[in-house]
Amino acid sequence: xxxxxxxxxxxxxxxxxxxxxxxxxxxxxxxxxxxxxxxxxxxxxxxxxxxxxxxxxxxxxxxxxxxxxxxxxxxxxxxxxxxxxxxxxxxxxxxxxxxxxxxxxxxxxxxxxxxxxxxxxxxxxxxxxxxxxxxxxxxxxxxxxxxxxxxxxxxxxxxxxxxxxxxxxxxxxxxxxxxxxxxxxxxxxxxxxxxxxxxxxxxxxxxxxxxxxxxxxxxxxxxxxxxxxxxxxxxxxxxxxxxxxxxxxxxxxxxxxxxxxxxxxxxxxxxxxxxxxxxxxxxxxxxxxxxxxxxxxxxxxxxxxxxxxxxxxxxxxxxxxxxxxxxxxxxxxxxxxxxxxxxxxxxxxxxxxxxxxxxxxxxxxxxxxxxxxxxxxxxxxxxxxxxxxxxxxxxxxxxxxxxxxxxxxxxxxxxxxxxxxxxxxxxxxxxxxxxxxxxxxxxxxxxxxxxxxxxxxxxxxxxxxxxxxxxxxxxxxxxxx
Numbered sequence: 001x002x003x004x005x006x007x008x009x010x011x012x013x014x015x016x017x018x019x020x021x022x023x024x025x026x027x028x029x030x031x032x033x034x035x036x037x038x039x040x041x042x043x044x045x046x047x048x049x050x051x052x053x054x055x056x057x058x059x060x061x062x063x064x065x066x067x068x069x070x071x072x073x074x075x076x077x078x079x080x081x082x083x084x085x086x087x088x089x090x091x092x093x094x095x096x097x098x099x100x101x102x103x104x105x106x107x108x109x110x111x112x113x114x115x116x117x118x119x120x121x122x123x124x125x126x127x128x129x130x131x132x133x134x135x136x137x138x139x140x141x142x143x144x145x146x147x148x149x150x151x152x153x154x155x156x157x158x159x160x161x162x163x164x165x166x167x168x169x170x171x172x173x174x175x176x177x178x179x180x181x182x183x184x185x186x187x188x189x190x191x192x193x194x195x196x197x198x199x200x201x202x203x204x205x206x207x208x209x210x211x212x213x214x215x216x217x218x219x220x221x222x223x224x225x226x227x228x229x230x231x232x233x234x235x236x237x238x239x240x241x242x243x244x245x246x247x248x249x250x251x252x253x254x255x256x257x258x259x260x261x262x263x264x265x266x267x268x269x270x271x272x273x274x275x276x277x278x279x280x281x282x283x284x285x286x287x288x289x290x291x292x293x294x295x296x297x298x299x300x301x302x303x304x305x306x307x308x309x310x311x312x313x314x315x316x317x318x319x320x321x322x323x324x325x326x327x328x329x330x331x332x333x334x335x336x337x338x339x340x341x342x343x344x345x346x347x348x349x350x351x352x353x354x355x356x357x358x359x360x361x362x363x364x365x366x367x368x369x370x371x372x373x374x375x376x377x378x379x380x381x382x383x384x385x386x387x388x389x390x391x392x393x394x395x396x397x398x399x400x401x402x403x404x405x406x407x408x409x410x411x412x413x414x415x416x417x418x419x420x421x422x423x424x425x426x427x428x429x430x431x432x433x434x435x436x437x438x439x440x441x442x443x444x445x446x447x448x449x450x451x452x453x454x455x456x457x458x459x460x461x462x463x464x465x466x467x468x469x470x471x472x473x474x475x476x477x478x479x480x481x
Contacts, residue, residue: 014188021184022177029173033166040162047161048132048154049121052147055092056136059145063096063104064138096145099137115144123151190214194222206233257283306432311457312350314378314385315339321354322376325361332370335361338377346385347457348433356429359422360389360449367447368393384435384456390448395441404439423449 095106101116111126117135124131130151137144194214208226211219257280264276318337325335346353357376364374368391377388396404404423426449427437435453442448 013191014184017188018181018184021180025173025177025180029169033169036166036169037162040165041158044158044161045154048149048157049134052121052132052134052149053136055094056134056145056147059094059096059147060136060138060143063143063145093131093148093150094146096143099141099144101144110146111148113146115146117146190218194218198225206230206236254287257287306349306352309348310350311345311347312353314344314346314353314387314454316343317350317354318357318376318378318387321357322361324358329365333365333368334371334373336373336375338375340379342380344378344380344385345457346433347455352429352432356426356451357387357389359426363422363449364389364391364393364447367391380456383453385454386450386452387454388448388450390442390446392444392446395445395447396439398441401439401441426451 091109093107093110095103095110095113095115097103097105097115101114103115111124111129111131111133113124113126113133115135117133119135119137122133122135124133131148132151132154134147135144136146190213194209197209206229208229209222211222211226214222260276260279260283264273264280267273267276318339322335322337361374361376364372368374372391372393374389374391377390379386379388406424423437423439430437430451433451434455435451438450438452440448
């Protein structure tokens with residue numbers, strides 16, 4: 001239990017704030033105590049020096065008026081002894097005499113010193129005892145008096161005075177720390193309430209947190225949490241829509257497969273059975289293509305950037321991809337690649353870029369009539385590289401243009417089979433490469449999809465030459481249906 005509480009306190013804002021404030025208070029109190037103690041010692045020393053001077057003046061007055069009765073005066077003065085435990089009344093140690101140094105009277109414990117020393121205060125050491133001495137001369141110069149106080153007694157009295165001076169501060173300190181703790185707890189109570197509100201929420205409650213009652217310092221945190229809730233809500237909504245759309249798209253080919261399988265099972269005619277089996281094969285191909293597209297999106301969605309970008313020749317990727325198109329599909333369209341003579345070295349993932357190019361070319365082949373021309377164009381610009389796939393087909397309705405790239409979106413006017421994921425995958429791949437997908441109709445007719453803003457890899461060149469304006473079938477005349 002103790003091992004768990006220590007990390008919590010170490011990471012607790014309340015305890016860190018309380019520790020910091022208490023540390024500052026204790027340091028301030030300590031500094032104040034030291035200054036107060038030193039000041040009290042100084043004042044006590046001055047007070048005792050004044051007491052010495054007062055006693056010296058009193059003794060001079062007594063000596064001047066009682067020189068003929070010194071024996072009786074000495075006994076009376078020696079008998080005046082305060083209680084030994086009273087540090088504020090140190091015993092009177094004295095000796096006095098004439099100006100020539102003759103000692104007329106001294107107390108029993110007075111240090112044995114000549115009284116002819118210079119007038120004023122001094123500290124001496126006699127027989128391992130320290131003394132504070134005051135030498136004084138009478139106004140007429142006939143007498144001298146020397147009074148002494150033990151420095152140990154003086155220090156004890158001064159320490160007592162200083163301790164009494166800082167005692168109220170020491171007594172108030174615990175009360176002050178307690179009030180400080182209560183104040184910090186009350187001040188941080190809105191954070192506890194905020195944590196309670198967040199902890200009490202269900203997993204589906206992404207409503208914004210109210211920030212009207214929270215302190216000003218906490219409002220940026222609440223605003224950041226609300227933005228996070230909004231993004232999580234959008235992500236969950238996209239996931240739900242993606243799952244629903246995927247289920248709907250898979251439902252259609254699977255239902256068709258079931259029907260064709262039943263037809264093939266019940267049909268006794270060889271030709272009808274063969275037709276049903278071919279339909280099953282086509283349905284499996286469409287379902288497989290849809291699943292592949294869904295898997296690609298599932299792998300691309302979590303990425304915030306490319307894990308290991310590398311330089312690659314965009315023109316070479318285009319040529320390699322176009323070479324993989326089968327002859328049956330190539331025969332229905334004329335595919336032309338317009339590439340510069342120099343290498344187009346980009347930075348990114350060549351495999352993903354090949355998928356994007358294939359999707360653009362597949363879309364162009366799917367939505368254009370036979371014998372159409374599809375052009376793949378790549379260029380270098382000041383701010384990066386661009387790739388465009390255009391066709392001379394019917395184009396896209398202006399109503400559908402803004403929604404191109406949305407997942408599972410397909411125009412109602414088209415009768416061509418598809419799943420509406422091709423351009424969405426291209427847009428995501430472009431985003432991971434720091435580029436964007438732009439679609440539109442050409443002024444002369446047809447549709448064009450561009451990947452704009454691909455990052456150039458400076459300092460890298462390709463050893464393989466590019467060929468400009470060549471057909472995709474390796475330089476042979478394009479086949480026509």
